Amino acid sequence: MAKETGRKLIAQHKKARHDYHILDTYECGLVLTGTEVKSLRQARASLVDGFVQINGHEAWLHNVHVPEYTQGTWTNHSARRKRKLLLHRAEIDKLESKSQETGHTIVPLALYFKDGRAKVEIALAKGKKEYDKRQTLREKQDQREAQRAISAVRRRQRA
DSSP, X not given: OOOOOSEEEEEEXXXXXXXXEEEEEEEXXXXXXXXXXXXXXXXXXBOTTOEEEEETTEEEEESOBOOOOTTOOTTOOOTTOOEEEEOOHHHHHHHHHHHXXXXXXXXXXXXXXXXXXXXXXXXXXXXXXXXXXXXXXHHHHHHHHHHHHHHHHHHHHHO
8 A cells, every 4th residue: 555645634623713823833743542543534533622731741632522433342442532742842841831821822723644644733822802803804804805806806907
């Protein structure tokens, strides 16, 4: 069988970019069991309630839902168990010091396979206030309207 190459997206937490200011992102590996990998290959996972916690110089991914593998036997995993993240010590230390500041948290943004290995993209984030969320939505809407106006003008020029 040929070795996988490229990036295959499994799950994405789209609302994270709406709820948080993303300060820094990291790509890290996951320690998984066999049935978890098989379940992820079926692209079945949810990052919605997920967060990262650092205990004893180790990073752990909590509340990420990877459903049980349907053909699994007694070796099946629990769906919401905590999973160890594979990061360099310097990255863990940096994340630990930054996440202890008020209002900062570490959230998963995406779960994917990269060259056949399961990876998760995590972000150091700061929670947005309600008015920040409204302002972001307004900016996106203004940008969309500007793009529509530009494309309408271009269409008229061609005709």
